[in-house]
Amino acid sequence: MSHLHEKDEVFAAAPVLPGVHRSTVDQDQLVFHLDIFLLAVLAFFTVITLPRVFTRFSRASEWTQGLFLYYAKLEAPPRPRRRPTQIRNAATVAARFGSDDAPMPDAHAHIPRRQIEGKRRSIAASLRTSFFFPPHMPALSTTAPTFARILRYPITDLTLGQIVLLTIYFSLLVYASLYKSSLFTDPLRAGFVAMSQIPVVVVLATKVNVIGILTEYGYHKLNYLHRYAGAFLAIAANIHTLGYVYQWTLEGVFYEKLQTNHVVWGFTATACCDVLAILSTAFWREKAYNLFLTSHLIAFPIFLVACCLHQPGMTPYVLAAVGFYGFDILMRLVRTRIVTATIHPVPELGLTRVEVPSLNAGWRTGQHIRLRILSIYGMGWWGSTEIHPFTIANVEKTPEGMVLMCKKVGDWTEKLFEMAKVAEYGEGGAGAGREVTVMLEGPYGGPGHSVFASYSGAMFVAGGSGITAAVSAVQELIRKDIDGLSRVKVIELVWVVQTHASLTPLLPVFTSLLEQSTMTTLRIDVYYTRAAPSEVGKMELPAGLSLSAGRPKIAKLLEAVLDCTLSITFGSKTSRGCLAGIAVAVCGPPGLGEDVRQVVGSVDPRRRNAVRGVELHEEAFGW
Numbered sequence: 001m002s003h004l005h006e007k008d009e010v011f012a013a014a015p016v017l018p019g020v021h022r023s024t025v026d027q028d029q030l031v032f033h034l035d036i037f038l039l040a041v042l043a044f045f046t047v048i049t050l051p052r053v054f055t056r057f058s059r060a061s062e063w064t065q066g067l068f069l070y071y072a073k074l075e076a077p078p079r080p081r082r083r084p085t086q087i088r089n090a091a092t093v094a095a096r097f098g099s100d101d102a103p104m105p106d107a108h109a110h111i112p113r114r115q116i117e118g119k120r121r122s123i124a125a126s127l128r129t130s131f132f133f134p135p136h137m138p139a140l141s142t143t144a145p146t147f148a149r150i151l152r153y154p155i156t157d158l159t160l161g162q163i164v165l166l167t168i169y170f171s172l173l174v175y176a177s178l179y180k181s182s183l184f185t186d187p188l189r190a191g192f193v194a195m196s197q198i199p200v201v202v203v204l205a206t207k208v209n210v211i212g213i214l215t216e217y218g219y220h221k222l223n224y225l226h227r228y229a230g231a232f233l234a235i236a237a238n239i240h241t242l243g244y245v246y247q248w249t250l251e252g253v254f255y256e257k258l259q260t261n262h263v264v265w266g267f268t269a270t271a272c273c274d275v276l277a278i279l280s281t282a283f284w285r286e287k288a289y290n291l292f293l294t295s296h297l298i299a300f301p302i303f304l305v306a307c308c309l310h311q312p313g314m315t316p317y318v319l320a321a322v323g324f325y326g327f328d329i330l331m332r333l334v335r336t337r338i339v340t341a342t343i344h345p346v347p348e349l350g351l352t353r354v355e356v357p358s359l360n361a362g363w364r365t366g367q368h369i370r371l372r373i374l375s376i377y378g379m380g381w382w383g384s385t386e387i388h389p390f391t392i393a394n395v396e397k398t399p400e401g402m403v404l405m406c407k408k409v410g411d412w413t414e415k416l417f418e419m420a421k422v423a424e425y426g427e428g429g430a431g432a433g434r435e436v437t438v439m440l441e442g443p444y445g446g447p448g449h450s451v452f453a454s455y456s457g458a459m460f461v462a463g464g465s466g467i468t469a470a471v472s473a474v475q476e477l478i479r480k481d482i483d484g485l486s487r488v489k490v491i492e493l494v495w496v497v498q499t500h501a502s503l504t505p506l507l508p509v510f511t512s513l514l515e516q517s518t519m520t521t522l523r524i525d526v527y528y529t530r531a532a533p534s535e536v537g538k539m540e541l542p543a544g545l546s547l548s549a550g551r552p553k554i555a556k557l558l559e560a561v562l563d564c565t566l567s568i569t570f571g572s573k574t575s576r577g578c579l580a581g582i583a584v585a586v587c588g589p590p591g592l593g594e595d596v597r598q599v600v601g602s603v604d605p606r607r608r609n610a611v612r613g614v615e616l617h618e619e620a621f622g623w
């Protein structure tokens with residue numbers, strides 16, 4: 001604590017101006033305790049997450065998953081093992097998952113009944129042999145679904161839960177600012193509060209995030225907290241600066257003060273704060289992402305240096321921030337790989353497929369990496385320095401290695417697509433692809449401590465390029481099921497696209513998934529929202545895959561998954577006691593996420609309890 005007393009002396013040495021009220025409270029101690037309180041809140045969230053942490057890591061295989069990308073030697077595919085799964089109510093499955101008696105509206109293909117019957121028989125005839133389902137620990141949202149539903153209620157671009165958390169945080173800052181003090185007579189207090197929040201803002205911005213490691217939230221899910229904490233810091237810094245400007249102007253000493261170094265550095269720090277806060281707003285992030293990024297790269301280091309030169313007493317807080325950031329950079333370097341990738345254009349989906357054969361393991365489904373294309377020729381000087389996040393589109397340990405699907409939405413993704421197109425239709429010929437050197441950083445994010453294979457049923461709702469995460473999750477469940485490592489027996493994959501043409505490039509993937517799902521009931525429903533059904537000819541689709549016009553009725557689809565899951569038994573007479581809930585994962589634009597959130601929140605409580613919970617996992621593409 002000695003540094004705190006030293007700091008008090010430093011601040012005490014600052015001249016007390018006439019009319020400026022210096023608080024009698026030990027300001028340093030006050031803001032130090034503010035940070036300790038915030039740490040206690042973090043400890044609370046860590047403790048309530050612990051049961052899920054222990055459950056997940058009770059299996060040794062989880063210890064190494066999702067940390068580092070690497071190459072693993074591929075073994076021959078395992079032979080399917082038989083497990084004691086039974087579908088109690090065959091009619092339920094047949095009705096939803098393919099009976100000709102229950103056609104989907106506007107569907108262009110139906111599953112022939114005999115195929116479903118065959119699949120059902122193969123499952124129902126399974127014998128008791130070795131299997132090892134992962135242990136399941138429901139999320140807190142399952143324990144208190146009504147509470148979770150209220151907290152997930154959307155208000156503007158935040159949920160009620162996020163607003164409550166931000167309100168508590170803001171109230172703490174206000175309390176620390178006003179305790180035995182006044183914003184009008186004691187501008188120093190706001191400076192102390194701003195200083196105490198520097199490490200908080202920085203730790204919330206890091207990719208390898210200490211808070212994310214302790215709780216279940218990846219860095220991109222904590223990003224809203226970083227933005228608001230940064231804004232609160234900027235407000236406090238401005239109150240501090242403007243308070244002194246006001247006092248000095250009244251005293252007529254403003255220009256005199258401007259001659260002193262520590263005041264100039266104070267103004268510099270506040271100006272940096274303002275630049276960071278203004279250029280971080282949604283407007284700039286969406287319209288000029290690079291400006292937002294560059295402003296951070298330049299203004300943030302200047303801000304830290306300016307703080308130390310403004311008041312040396314701020315140095316411990318700045319060093320804490322530098323420590324968090326240094327750890328982040330180090331871990332990011334350790335997680336960085338420079339490899340050769342092959343890029344292919346997929347015009348039907350308006351995206352570029354990136355294949356990295358030399359990295360085929362080390363990620364969990366739903367995780368993303370940050371991609372940099374090291375080609376000045378194709379991407380330009382600026383483009384080759386940019387780094388963009390993309391969800392890994394397949395399971396690990398496949399011959400094609402890691403696959404990314406990068407939809408063209410702006411300059412960078414457009415350039416990548418053009419680069420791939422030139423190669424595809426150039427000398428190498430169609431399908432050859434183009435080899436490029438890429439830098440991959442990650443993996444990050446993912447489903448936290450949830451293990452999809454530990455649930456009884458799963459529903460994936462994907463919008464546009466969000467299908468990448470959903471497909472890899474389904475692939476993993478099917479593969480684990482073949483190995484007897486997945487409890488999931490019912491899978492529904494819903495994909496919403498603009499035109500039916502989007503289905504063509506993914507048809508082989510979907511067909512392969514359906515063929516492999518010999519022991520799991522898989523249904524894939526694709527919905528196109530732009531073309532009229534009359535424009536779409538009759539397409540030859542495999543059993544289990546449907547193509548329909550319009551938007552999906554998510555509530556109805558989820559009810560069907562509930563019905564089927566409730567019909568499953570694991571060798572016992574009823575499903576009671578053997579079910580472990582349904583995971584509903586949504587991956588796509590924020591609007592789709594909200595729809596699914598509402599549907600999950602309004603599931604009949606009795607059915608929810610019967611199936612042991614319906615849990616939502618959101619992976620929104622965007623900041």
Ligand SMILES: Cc1cc2nc3c(=O)[nH]c(=O)nc-3n(C[C@H](O)[C@H](O)[C@H](O)COP(=O)(O)OP(=O)(O)OC[C@H]3O[C@@H](n4cnc5c(N)ncnc54)[C@H](O)[C@@H]3O)c2cc1C
Pocket residue numbers: 220285286289351368387388389390391392405406407408409410411412413414445465466468620621622623
């Ligand atoms: C966790 C995560 C996973 C994602 N996974 C996929 C995926 O699998 N497939 C896919 O097609 N898209 C995915 N995206 C979106 C993808 O990263 C952006 O579409 C891409 O970065 C846009 O770059 P651009 O310069 O072409 O477009 P721009 O026009 O510059 O930007 C379009 C939008 O993307 C955002 N954006 C731009 N650059 C970045 C960046 N470096 N980091 C974060 N956001 C940025 C902007 O805020 C803007 O809203 C993902 C995004 C996130 C956050």
